[in-house]
Amino acid sequence: MARSDTIRDINRQIILNYVREKEPISRAEISHETALQRSTVSLIVEELKSQGLIDEIEGESTGGRPPILLRLRAVGSMAIGVDVGAARTTVATGDLAGRVVKRETFATDPDLRTTVRRIETCIRNFMRSEPGIEGIGISLPGLVDSETGEALFIPHFKWRDWAIANELRETTGLPVRVDNDANAAALAELWLGRPEIRDARDFILVLVEEGLGTGIVFDGQVYHGMNGAAGEFGHMTIGKDAPVACAAGSYECWEAFASERAALARYAKTNSRSSADAITFEQLIDRALAGEENAKHALLETAYYLGLGISNLLKGLSPEAVIVGGQISRAWPVIADELTNAVAQSSICRGLPSARLIASTLGHNTRLMGALSLVLAGKFASVLPA
Numbered sequence: 001m002a003r004s005d006t007i008r009d010i011n012r013q014i015i016l017n018y019v020r021e022k023e024p025i026s027r028a029e030i031s032h033e034t035a036l037q038r039s040t041v042s043l044i045v046e047e048l049k050s051q052g053l054i055d056e057i058e059g060e061s062t063g064g065r066p067p068i069l070l071r072l073r074a075v076g077s078m079a080i081g082v083d084v085g086a087a088r089t090t091v092a093t094g095d096l097a098g099r100v101v102k103r104e105t106f107a108t109d110p111d112l113r114t115t116v117r118r119i120e121t122c123i124r125n126f127m128r129s130e131p132g133i134e135g136i137g138i139s140l141p142g143l144v145d146s147e148t149g150e151a152l153f154i155p156h157f158k159w160r161d162w163a164i165a166n167e168l169r170e171t172t173g174l175p176v177r178v179d180n181d182a183n184a185a186a187l188a189e190l191w192l193g194r195p196e197i198r199d200a201r202d203f204i205l206v207l208v209e210e211g212l213g214t215g216i217v218f219d220g221q222v223y224h225g226m227n228g229a230a231g232e233f234g235h236m237t238i239g240k241d242a243p244v245a246c247a248a249g250s251y252e253c254w255e256a257f258a259s260e261r262a263a264l265a266r267y268a269k270t271n272s273r274s275s276a277d278a279i280t281f282e283q284l285i286d287r288a289l290a291g292e293e294n295a296k297h298a299l300l301e302t303a304y305y306l307g308l309g310i311s312n313l314l315k316g317l318s319p320e321a322v323i324v325g326g327q328i329s330r331a332w333p334v335i336a337d338e339l340t341n342a343v344a345q346s347s348i349c350r351g352l353p354s355a356r357l358i359a360s361t362l363g364h365n366t367r368l369m370g371a372l373s374l375v376l377a378g379k380f381a382s383v384l385p386a
């Protein structure tokens, strides 16, 4: 991609996001706040208007002619997002700003065909009730080739070589984009996240879930690597004798030390006598936030290993920010200090300014927002990240 295209895309993104966040807003205000030249702003605004992404409205007159203000076009649902998780699958429609309009959730069936049939039924129902759908984005928990739209391997279900994009394109007639859950979540942070995240051009998203994945953003683009296999830092070696095995069966991987399952295993160990019942990660966080010592301990130990892995990423890639996504971001008040300390202690040079550690602002919707952004990012940028 040519350099000037990149700059134009960045300016476009900045302006569209300003409109989204501060609507109604005038061209002059955008120019003033972004330090972009007035002519650049006008040019891009015209382009966005002609593409139906923003509208002009009349502001309130303060005596003279009423000012012309800009706002994001309220077009209703534009995208369908499909978030296939290890436990549940969510199919939802979203508007241009990434707001979820309608959603349906069901337990992910280990049988691939059963899950596909349910996804297709949801999509067909949404397409019938929402006429403006322009595309489908799918987030998958495993190795995905986003260029061919193929799921290479989904460890949790042992699904292999599933040409999901082609399949859904044929049954729905809509364009379909597929990516790994952490990559899609990184894209969502880039296009739909809060300003403090969007301002970073290089960041890493660490998605802590059943497993642990990372999405790498360089210069405002998700880095996919060959066959889309980049970002598998969840399987870098962190130590020995982790509390659980990683998806590939190893007890030495980062995922085996720092995933939701690792935290739950730590908690189960300390609680073996008092409570035989298995709890969910959500409940573990609730207990920690309520002050239960064992729950806090399980999360803090997990945060330590999370920090250890993050410090390795910082040494190798030196991003501006690391965003932690997934349920664990809700436990930020409990884990933030431990995380920061673990990162600081294992850095090469103490005192050197380190990347910001940020909890994802997409909340429990991280993966779904990722799926939606696979379609919506194409609206925000004229050239989609490959």
Ligand SMILES: [Zn+2]
Pocket (backbone or CB within 6 Å): 234, 235, 236, 246, 247, 248, 249, 250, 253, 255
């Ligand atoms: Zn592994």
